Amino acid sequence: MGLDALGLSFGPDFNPMRILGFIKLFKARKTDLVVVNVGKDMRIAGIAAKMLGIPVVHRVGLAGDMRNTYKVRLLHKWIRPRILVPCEQIKRGLLQELPYLKPEEITVILTGKEPAPSPPATVHSPLRFISTSQLNADKGHKDVLEALAELKKQGYAFEYHIVGTGRIEAELKDLTTSLDLDDRVTWHGFQKDVRSFLRKADVFLLPSHREGLPNTLLEAMAEGLVCVARDVGGVAEVWPNSVSDLLLPASAGPHCLIAILMGILKTDEYSILNQGQHFWSEAVSNSLQAMTQQVERFFSERGTQN
Known part of the structure; x- marks a missing residue:
C-alpha cells in the first residue's frame, strides 16, 4: 500500500x-x-x-x-x-x-468498509449461506450446523460455505460429518481475499456469542448480502432497522436460528434481494x-x- x-x-x-x-x-x-x-x-x-x-x-x-x-x-x-x-x-x-x-x-x-458498486442482482439456487469468522467456540458455528441439519431433514436445499480456520476446526468438521452435512458444507480454509467468497454467496451468518464491531459482518453488508447475526457487542449499531427480524437476541438458541433460516429459504428471490439492498445501503452510509x-x-x- x-x-x-x-x-x-x-x-x-x-x-x-x-x-x-x-x-x-x-x-x-x-x-x-x-x-x-x-x-x-x-x-x-x-x-x-x-x-x-x-x-x-x-x-x-x-x-x-x-x-x-x-x-x-x-x-x-x-x-x-x-x-x-x-x-x-x-x-x-x-x-x-x-x-x-x-x-x-x-x-x-x-x-x-468500501461498499461494492452495487448489491447483488441475482440469487443462487440452491441458496448459499456463508460464514467468514475464525473457527472458535464463541463464533457460534455449532449453532449454525445444528440448525442446518434440521433444515436438511425437512427437505430444504442449501449450501454452507465456511471461510477461515481456528481452534475448533477439527471438532466442527467432525460435527458436520455426524450431522450428515458433508454434502452441504464446503470448507475454504484461510483466505486473503475473503470478499471474493462473499460475492459468491447470498446469506451471511454470524451467530457469535461475543463481538466488538465485527469486520466480517461489515464486509458482508458492504457486498449486499442478507445478514443474520446475534445482537451482541456493537452489531445493533450498524444493523438496518428495516430488517430487525434477522437480528437474533443475544441469548437466542438454535431453534430461533432455525426459524429465521427457514423463513429465508421460503422467501422469494425478490424479497432476498430487497433485504440485501437494505444491508448494502447501510454499509454505504458507513463507508x-x-x-x-x-x-x-x-x-x-x-x-x-x-
Missing part, C-alpha cells in the same frame, strides 16, 4: 533503550501524533511521545483490552491519551470497567471513505493539542 513500516521488538515493559529509540525515531520523523494499540505500545512508545510532548491516541478494540490495574491507571493519568473505539458498546464497557475514565476522553468512529474522513478530522484535531 506504499506505507512506511518498521518491524521492532519492544522487549520488556518500560524498556529504556527502546523508549530512547522511539524518542530518536519521533524526532527524526517529526512525528505529530502517536497512535498506540496494545498496552505495551503505551508503556514504551506512549512514554516516548509524552516525553516529547507529542499527543497520543489509544485505539481500543474491546473493552476487556484495558484492565483496571495500577500500572494502567498511572500511565493514563500521566500520558492522558485520547481513546478511539469502533462502537458505542465498547465505550460503555470501558466506562463501566475503568471508572477513572471520562466520557469525553473516548471517541467513537465506526469501522468502515470506508466516510469513516476515514472522520478519523482524519479526529487525528488532525488531536495532533494540534499539546
